[in-house]
Amino acid sequence: MSKDMHPGRVFAFMILLAIMITMSYVISGQLFKFGAMVISAFTTGEGAESAMQAGELMHKLTPVHNGLAVIVAIVMTICVVQRFLRTKNEMRGAFLKRMFLYEALAVGVVVVLFPFFWMLCTSFKPSGQELVISKTNPFDIVPSEPTLDNFRRVLKTDAASVAAGALDPIENKKNFGTYFLNSLLVATTAAFLVTLFASMGAYVFSKKELPYKQQMFMLLLATMMIPGMMFMVPQFFMVCKMGLFGTKWAMFLPHLASVFGIFMLKQFMDTIPDSLIEAAQIDGASEWQVFRVVIVPLALPIILTLFLLTFLFHWSNFLWQLIVTNFENPLSITLPVGLALFRGQYTSELGLIMSASCFSIVPIAVLFLFAQRYFIEGMTQGAVKE
Secondary structure, eight states, rough: OTTTOOOHHHHHHHHHHHHHHHHHHHHHHHHHHHHHHHHHTSSSSSHHHHHHHHHHHHHHHHHHHHHHHHHHHHHHHHHHHHEEESOOOHHHHHHHHHHHHHHHHHHHHHHHHHHHHHHHHHTSSOOTTTTTOSSSSSSSSSOSOOOOOOHHHHTTTTHHHHHHHHOOOHHHHHHHHHHHHHHHHHHHHHHHHHHHHHHHHHHHHOOOOOTHHHHHHHHHHHTSSSOOOHHHHHHHHHHHHOOOTTTTTTHHGGGGHHHHHHHHHHHTTTTTTHHHHHHHTTTTOHHHIIIIIIIIHHHHHHHHHHHHHHHHHHTTTTTHHHOOOTTTTTGOOHHHHHHHHHHHHHBOOOOHHHHHHHHHHHHHHHHHHHHHHHHHHHHHSSSSSS
């Protein structure tokens, strides 16, 4: 050991290095095993025998994913040790703090993503083994005998569902694909209309002069204090009187007026200079052109933020969609209601619920992935008014 090396820092580095090696081996091992599980499940057929065949294939791939996990741990160890040795002695305290911070962040990421990983692994487990824990390693949640039967039953592509669907065309439509499309149509339409109406209302409250404008805006904000449950009964009677019960219109029509959306967009539009609107009006722009050409492009980040939040609300709006659903009509059953159908009075098809949930998070993940820049920008801009 070099004389300029502080023994306490070396000891702390060894502890952090041991933690990093353990975490890298365990995490990468589970990820590589998950990849082997997916390959094994897709290369086998349907039924209990296919699960056993997939288990045999996974057993053959065990040395591969274990070896890859060891390689990842070794590579990370070499890189960190070299970086530590190259760091000057007076900077090693900051290096250790940064290393501890990265490991703490890695633990946080694992805690946040673990439920999703558990959901993915459970969806590949055979029926009746969803809650079975490995006796040799309780932290190993990847199934040893994976199967795609849960996904086939959810999509009704298994042999039993295909046979039942051939006899009853309506029963054939009661599948997860129909529920998924219904939710996608309802959530997208509702998000677009809510965003459109809220942006128009926010523009008026922000940039137009109206009698008692401030009082009306405060009255709107006061309605946000009323619990949403109080609206359900009158909204249900209105939907029934209009003859919309059991239709997609009933899913989102009572929720098109968003006071929160108007408030959020107004706060952002207040930061847009009035001189831009005056310049557009001098150039001969109409009211609609000012809104479409000037206001909407400048407020696009917050508008997309409202679209994302509204889409998420209607995508997971279980209670209201359950109330207005006609279960005799498969085209009126949405995803949250369809997921509840997998749960019986005494038992729950946990594998089916998890496999269906894997599909249900895809639109939210894709939407946020492509709109995260606008989402973050919209949530931060307008927070400080100059």
